[in-house]
Amino acid sequence: xxxxxxxxxxxxxxxxxxxxxxxxxxxxxxxIVINSFKSRRAxxxxxxxxxxxxxxxxxxxxxxLEQGDFFQYFLNSMTVTVASxxxxxxxxxxxxxxxxEYRFRGNLLMGxxxxxxxxxxxxxxxxxxxxxxxxxxxxxxxxxxILVYTAQGLPLAVFILSEFMRSVSDDLKNAGRIDGLxxxxxxxxxxxxxxxxxxxxxxxxxxxxxxxxLWFPLILAPSEETKTITLGSQVFIGQFVxxxxxxxxxxxxxxxxxxxxxxxxxxxxxxxITAGAVK
Amino acid sequence: MGALTLSKVTKSFxxxxxxxxxxxxxxxxxxxxxxGPSGCGKSTLLRMIAGLEDVSAxxxxxxGRDITNEAPAQREIAMVFQTYALYPHLTVRDxxxxxxxxAGESRARIDQATARAAxxxxxxxxxxxxxxxxxxGQRQRVAIGRAIVRTPKLFLFDEPLSNLxxxxxxxxxxxxxxxxxxxGATMVYVTHDQVEAMTLADKIVVLRAGVVEQVGSPMELYNxxxxxxxxxxIGSPQMNFLKSAAxxxxxxxxxxRPEHLELSxxxxxxxxxxxxxxxxxGETLVYVRTELHGLLTVRLFGEHDYAVGEPVHLTPDAAxxxxxxxxxxxxx
Numbered sequence: 001x002x003x004x005x006x007x008x009x010x011x012x013x014x015x016x017x018x019x020x021x022x023x024x025x026x027x028x029x030x031x032i033v034i035n036s037f038k039s040r041r042a043x044x045x046x047x048x049x050x051x052x053x054x055x056x057x058x059x060x061x062x063x064x065l066e067q068g069d070f071f072q073y074f075l076n077s078m079t080v081t082v083a084s085x086x087x088x089x090x091x092x093x094x095x096x097x098x099x100x101e102y103r104f105r106g107n108l109l110m111g112x113x114x115x116x117x118x119x120x121x122x123x124x125x126x127x128x129x130x131x132x133x134x135x136x137x138x139x140x141x142x143x144x145x146i147l148v149y150t151a152q153g154l155p156l157a158v159f160i161l162s163e164f165m166r167s168v169s170d171d172l173k174n175a176g177r178i179d180g181l182x183x184x185x186x187x188x189x190x191x192x193x194x195x196x197x198x199x200x201x202x203x204x205x206x207x208x209x210x211x212x213x214l215w216f217p218l219i220l221a222p223s224e225e226t227k228t229i230t231l232g233s234q235v236f237i238g239q240f241v242x243x244x245x246x247x248x249x250x251x252x253x254x255x256x257x258x259x260x261x262x263x264x265x266x267x268x269x270x271x272x273i274t275a276g277a278v279k
Numbered sequence: 280m281g282a283l284t285l286s287k288v289t290k291s292f293x294x295x296x297x298x299x300x301x302x303x304x305x306x307x308x309x310x311x312x313x314x315g316p317s318g319c320g321k322s323t324l325l326r327m328i329a330g331l332e333d334v335s336a337x338x339x340x341x342x343g344r345d346i347t348n349e350a351p352a353q354r355e356i357a358m359v360f361q362t363y364a365l366y367p368h369l370t371v372r373d374x375x376x377x378x379x380x381x382a383g384e385s386r387a388r389i390d391q392a393t394a395r396a397a398x399x400x401x402x403x404x405x406x407x408x409x410x411x412x413x414x415x416g417q418r419q420r421v422a423i424g425r426a427i428v429r430t431p432k433l434f435l436f437d438e439p440l441s442n443l444x445x446x447x448x449x450x451x452x453x454x455x456x457x458x459x460x461x462x463g464a465t466m467v468y469v470t471h472d473q474v475e476a477m478t479l480a481d482k483i484v485v486l487r488a489g490v491v492e493q494v495g496s497p498m499e500l501y502n503x504x505x506x507x508x509x510x511x512x513i514g515s516p517q518m519n520f521l522k523s524a525a526x527x528x529x530x531x532x533x534x535x536r537p538e539h540l541e542l543s544x545x546x547x548x549x550x551x552x553x554x555x556x557x558x559x560x561g562e563t564l565v566y567v568r569t570e571l572h573g574l575l576t577v578r579l580f581g582e583h584d585y586a587v588g589e590p591v592h593l594t595p596d597a598a599x600x601x602x603x604x605x606x607x608x609x610x611x
Contacts, residue, residue: 180352
């Protein structure tokens with residue numbers, strides 16, 4: 001009996017800690033969302049009050065949807081995030097497969113070299129990247145952002161995925177080779193499905209910094225046609241006057257797509273289809 | 280079906296040589312088993328025959344064709360793995376027919392080959408299931424079926440029974456022996472279990488540290504071991520090794536199998552005390568501690584009552600004793 005009680009006590013304590021953390025983490029998001037539905041006066045008067053008939057105002061959303069090319073910004077963010085994610089996962093997985101599967105001279109060094117980017121922030125190279133993009137004529141294009149974000153995401157992807165690929169059964173890959181599958185088919189049809197949970201983890205870790213980034217869009221692609229949503233929201237923040245309704249509405253809207261992507265990937269995290277491949 | 284020939288096959292990883300020049304001929308239709316302790320290179324050798332490992336030097340010939348540098352899929356071989364290695368996303372039917380599809384065979388030919396293999400292994404009810412919905416024994420039968428469908432010149436088995444439980448292991452062993460008779464195919468089988476080797480093989484190859492210690496039929500190895508290693512490895516329980524100096528003085532060591540030691544309460548050549556008794560019903564194993572030779576095993580048929588601590592006497596059957604020199608080689 002005593003044992004179960006301490007067990008329950010521990011469980012309550014753990015839940016209390018986790019719930020507190022969740023509340024702290026979600027609080028800013030909560031404040032942004034509730035205030036985006038309120039009038040300007042209500043935002044400043046009672047920032048913690050939920051929206052209700054007295055202070056209800058959709059002026060923020062109407063401003064956002066009318067002013068600027070907000071839909072275009074959304075599309076830009078989406079294009080950049082999805083394309084970068086695709087390339088990070090594709091090239092990251094391919095490099096990881098090569099590093100974990102083939103014995104060649106310098107294998108370990110190559111792996112360390114590819115993982116180096118985890119420790120060195122890509123922003124240190126901003127000036128060089130800008131010079132590079134200027135001479136390549138890629139300034140103010142989404143391609144520039146996709147290239148930079150792919151480079152930024154690859155180190156972690158290679159590092160995590162190569163660890164996971166080492167755990168995929170050699171027998172399975174060899175059975176494929178004996179049955180006449182090409183190395184590409186072995187990679188795409190046998191190995192990738194088995195490391196899907198790891199791919200989803202990498203996708204989540206890669207996606208969020210890209211979606212939220214303000215730095216590179218501001219430097220490499222600030223034109224009206226290539227603005228991302230984070231950069232687009234900044235038009236409402238002026239030096240002297242800030243349209244808070246619009247800023248909060250824009251941020252609330254910006255949460256939605258990333259939430260949807262997250263839900264898609266997290267389902268992959270949970271679903272394991274490895275059962276039955278090997279004992 | 281084809282004969283397999285290895286000549287001076289060598290494998291090195293960097294500077295370490297793991298396979299040290301192996302010459303071997305497996306005749307058409309023969310069942311050849313590689314046995315040896317773990318790390319002896321038997322699996323590496325099998326993977327070299329399959330083409331999954333490069334051959335550092337020497338050549339592999341199958342059915343008169345040099346396949347040393349060919350890709351695994353071109354070698355006309357099939358392999359059954361210890362972990363089954365079934366494709367998790369395909370049904371049993373698709374698992375078995377994938378290789379033929381890759382080779383571009385006709386639909387009718389594929390269906391016929393799959394149906395034949397499924398009926399041989401009683402897999403018809405499971406053809407539309409996925410591997411995850413099968414038991415371990417069924418999965419291994421699918422893996423064997425996948426090999427049969429290809430009608431290869433050579434079957435390779437890499438410890439196929441190791442992941443099965445004891446009862447299933449015996450049943451599958453009998454199944455493999457039956458398939459070998461029905462198909463008449465050349466098979467190479469790797470195991471560390473000498474019982475599997477003895478029961479299945481036409482020819483056993485005993486390996487140690489990348490070198491062939493002895494090649495022969497199961498009974499040749501049992502009755503005529505070339506050295507102490509083979510003598511100790513083949514036969515269960517293990518052969519007893521006695522100091523020759525205390526017996527007839529011939530050679531350094533005298534090997535005598537547990538079934539060739541006579542146990543008596545009255546008297547004999549070697550005195551000792553019973554240290555442990557294992558009763559298996561059909562046979563009784565008595566472990567006797569002796570002063571000069573250490574622990575010796577005696578195998579008696581039927582049921583016998585010996586108490587631990589009881590003084591006993593042992594007499595080796597001199598006609599069945601093997602004599603080994605100081606280097607472990609047999610003296611003839």
